Amino acid sequence: MSLRWPEIVPPRAALAFAAGVVALAVAPWVLGLSPYSHNLVTLAFLMVSGALAWNWMGGFVGQVSFGHAAMFGLGGFVAARVLLAAPELPAPLAWIAGGLVAGLFALGAHPTLRLRGPYFSIATIGVGEAARLVFTYWEDFTGGSSGLSLPIDSDMKYRLYWWGLGLMALVAAASFLIRRSTLGLQLLAIKADVDAAADVGVSATFYQDLVFCLSGAVVGVSGGLWASYFSFIEPNDMFGFDRSIGFVLMTVIGGVGTVFGPVLGAIVFVLLRQFLLASYPQLYLGLYGLLLIFIILFEPLGLTGLLLRLSRPLRRWADRPAAAPSP
Amino acid sequence: MSLLETRALSKHFGGLRAVDAVDLALHPGEILGVIGPNGAGKTTLFSLMAGSLPPSDGEVLLEGQRISGQPAHRLVRRGVVRTHQIVRPFPNLSVLENVTVAALHAGGRAEGPPRERAREVLEFVGLGDRTHAVPGALTLAGRKRLELARALATAPRVLLLDEVVAGVNPAEAMTLAALIRAIRDRRHVAVIMIEHVMPAVMSLSDRVVVLDHGKKIAEGTPAEVVKHPQVIEAYLGKGHAGAQA
Amino acid sequence: MERFVDLAVSAILLAGLYATMAYGLGLIYGVLRVVNLAHGGVIMAGAYLGWVLHGSLGIDPYLSIPLVVLLSFGLGMAMYRVLVRHLPRGAAGGPASLLLLFGVWLVLRNVAYLLFTGNDQAIRTSYSTRSLLVLGTHVSVNRLAVLVIALVTPALLQLLLRHSHVGRAIRAVAQNADSCTLVGVDVERIYTLTFGIGTALAGLAGLLSATIFSFNPGFGSGELLKSFVVVVLGGLGSVLGTGVAALVLAVVEVFAILVLPSYLTSAVGFVMLVLVLVFRPGGLFGHRVLG
Structure with missing residues (x-):
């Protein structure tokens, strides 16, 4: 058997993607990013990864989770514990351990996946909040409300830029492949009509478990990187409801169910958050609320939908006949 | 051996016996029609055979192997689709x-x-x-x-068709009927069909099973079944059955 | 034994409040098939409304009930007319309505934060600390009053639904909106009224909570989830079921203190929510909720 170029990946898209990753990889040297921008971009990488993974569940399968903070926090604290117990261990191993535990936790949520629509969403709020309380109480593991400090040096913090970029590139490529593959087709079928999907042989239970597990693992890994980056974590923040909401908002703002909507949404979310927290902290939540209302009512595909709408007349203008008489 | 078989298949919803101890058998290469008045339990019977509903009692066999109790998506892989x-x-x-x-x-x-x-x-x-x-x-x-x-x-072995011909215009109904016949003859799929459009079901079916109030009341070739007094009674009421006899 | 009676009494008092919170959520879901995620926000708004009326106009919280109910009713009708009604067709019960109303909740929280800052507030009246001796335990007069209102509210609701023209129309629309359109019921009007009534009940629950607990703009998230437990456990459309479910939740929460560290007792409600959804999706009184 010889290796073949997968049919579902257009070569042009692959090239553009590779170019983008390389550009981001060399950006700190070429642009001489300030520590502030370096920070912001690293955080954006982690948030983009999380939003993309949330979208596998919320966008492709159509099950809106308000509880992804549980996996984010778990991944963070497991990674932290591994690094504290064995500081000489390479950090990526600790992040992977965090991701595995988070993925297993997501598998444990199997019974809630029988629920559809609002019932699933509400159950995830319950799971998420219960996890927050239990892990905050479990001081031996999370350090309780005084949190944990990680043995991370500033060099590692600087290098996390590239680790974050790597994670994001991996998750973005996976999103694209899932969406284009027969797996994605089946997820969309489940989203449209679970019963009809079962009638043509799609096992909704299996695919939901699979996707929730993968999504939880990725969010767990990004939680581990986050923990390393801040070198101090606290359960009420890592497991907080606001973090779960963050994943929802990023994806919905960017365009739920699309491949690159979450990327767009997470970037806007991180920038907006930074700007709002600095200048108008009192308007922080309300603005997201208004954005959410606006998107649901007028542009269900979020910023991606808006861009598509704007690009249509532009493209028409670009494609106009060259000999068209000017008015 | 029959391809698909039900034995004393039953489904109760509370006190209602939607399907009541139905035995039927589908042979390879056959079109089996299922008819009966509204509410006779035809669609529930399909749901039981396709795994969309678990039976209250009885069983469904595919080539002698019990398949009832398995979920719909698994039955699709074994060749039963609705x-x-x-x-x-x-x-x-x-x-x-x-x-x-x-x-x-x-x-x-x-x-x-x-x-x-x-x-x-x-x-x-x-x-x-x-x-x-x-x-x-x-x-x-x-x-x-x-x-x-x-x-x-x-790529089913057994195809369960729930009122495919109903609701379309007569010309379309003719072509759909031809299509169903082609499914049996060219794709070698055995078919069970529920149908309200009598000419369609009578011309297509090799055999017909009649349900009423969840029970099988008659079975045979289309020509036999239409003469069956209980069938006439179920469709037209008691007086007509007497008049026919 | 004395401890047991103490706990039992406080569970009953708490159950009244939980039931009041849940009626509105259940009513809106039963008729419109929309989970009102803004429910918690309206509870919070009701609390602040009572606090403002008491603090700046000196109106006793119990006398301000009609005003709070009326204002929340208006808020609910406005939410329906301006927002919920415009949801894309077919998506009303799906993630879209959930996210839309979640957005409303965020906005309500932010408005409260801008108006009242994030500090904890509470309604303190002359009788806030007074208590009566019931069954050998001291029972706060205020909590007793809340319980009485919690018992009167469902009776009034039941009267409205069973014996008024509008109530009968609401029940008919809950059964089958399409046939109601056919026989000339203005379904949109019924939806608007139902959303208003459900929201008014949430506002009332908020006002009552404010006389017992302290609150801030984030208040209401725990209340939303508890309401949800009660609705799911109690089954939809059953006033008796709602009452019993509220009692079950309150008893479990209150008695959890005997076996769990106090910090974890608030997790009991969340765990119960998940267990109820997964294992008893039909509630104690039937009505399936699985999609």
Whole structure:
């Protein structure tokens, strides 16, 4: 058997993607990013990864989770514990351990996946909040409300830029492949009509478990990187409801169910958050609320939908006949 | 041996016996019609055979092996697939994608890439030129063909058709009937069909089973069944049965 | 034994409040099939409304009930007319309505934060600390009053639904909106009224909570989830079921203190929510909720 170029990946898209990753990889040297921008971009990488993974569940399968903070926090604290117990261990191993535990936790949520629509969403709020309380109480593991400090040096913090970029590139490529593959087709079928999907042989239970597990693992890994980056974590923040909401908002703002909507949404979310927290902290939540209302009512595909709408007349203008008489 | 068989198959909803101890057998290469007045339990019977509902009692056998109690998606892989009276295409997928999803679950009974098989099935049902349309753009008859194509793409051994002909105009009904016959003759799929349109079910079926109030009241060739007094009574009321006899 | 009676009494008092919170959520879901995620926000708004009326106009919280109910009713009708009604067709019960109303909740929280800052507030009246001796335990007069209102409210609701023209129309629409359109019921009007009534009940629950607990703009998330437990456990459309479910939740929460560290007792409600959804999706009184 010889290796073949997968049919579902257009070569042009692959090239553009590779170019983008390389550009981001060399950006700190070429642009001489300030520590502030370096920070912001690293955080954006982690948030983009999380939003993309949330979208596998919320966008492709159509099950809106308000509880992804549980996996984010778990991944963070497991990674932290591994690094504290064995500081000489390479950090990526600790992040992977965090991701595995988070993925297993997501598998444990199997019974809630029988629920559809609002019932699933509400159950995830319950799971998420219960996890927050239990892990905050479990001081031996999370350090309780005084949190944990990680043995991370500033060099590692600087290098996390590239680790974050790597994670994001991996998750973005996976999103694209899932969406284009027969797996994605089946997820969309489940989203449209679970019963009809079962009638043509799609096992909704299996695919939901699979996707929730993968999504939880990725969010767990990004939680581990986050923990390393801040070198101090606290359960009420890592497991907080606001973090779960963050994943929802990023994806919905960017365009739920699309491949690159979450990327767009997470970037806007991180920038907006930074700007709002600095200048108008009192308007922080309300603005997201208004954005959410606006998107649901007028542009269900979020910023991606808006861009598509704007690009249509532009493209028409670009494609106009060259000999068209000017008015 | 019969291909699909039910033994004392029953479903109770509270006190209501929607399906009551029904025995039936489907032989290879046969079209079996299931008729009966509204509320006779025909669709519930299908749901039991296709795994959409667990039976309260009795069992369903595929080539002598018990399949009842297994979920619908697993039965599809074993070769038992159903269609719905009210068609339910995936509205967010194209016609071709709708059928491709089904083609992924042929359970090793078909060869070749799913997409190509989906195309072939769409040609077969007469939707070969609409592969890129969305289901919403099809006529009702077109959506019924899509529903058929989706079921056929799973390379079934037993196809359960719930009122495919109902609701379309007479010309369309004729072509759909021809299609059902072709499914048996050219694709070698055994068919059980529920149908309200009497001429269609009588001309297509090799044998007919009549249900009333969840019970099987008659079975035989179409010609035998229409003469059966209990059948006439179930359809027309008591007085007519007496007049016929 | 004395401890047991103490706990039992406080569970009953708490149950009244939980039931009041849940009626509105259940009513809106039963009729419109929309989970009102803004429910918690309206509870919070009701609390602040009572606090403002008491603090700046000196109106006793119990006398301000009609005003709070009326204002929340208006808020609910406005939410329906301006927002919920415009949801894309077919998506009303899906993620879209959930996210839309979640957005409303965020906005309500932010408005409260801008108006009242994030500090904890509470309604303190002359009788806030007074208590009566019931069954050998001291029972706060205020909590007793809340319980009485919690018992009167469902009776009034039941009267409205069973014996008024509008109530009968609401029940008919809950059964089958399509046939109601056919026989000439203005379904949109019924939806608007139902959303208003459900929201008014949430506002009332908020006002009552404010006389017992302290609150801030984030208040209401725990209340939303508890309401949800009660609705799911109690089954839809059953006033008796709602009452019993509220009692079950309150008893479990209150008695959890005997076996769990106090910090974890608030997790009990969340765990119960998940267990109820997964294992008793039909509630104690039937009505399936699985999609």
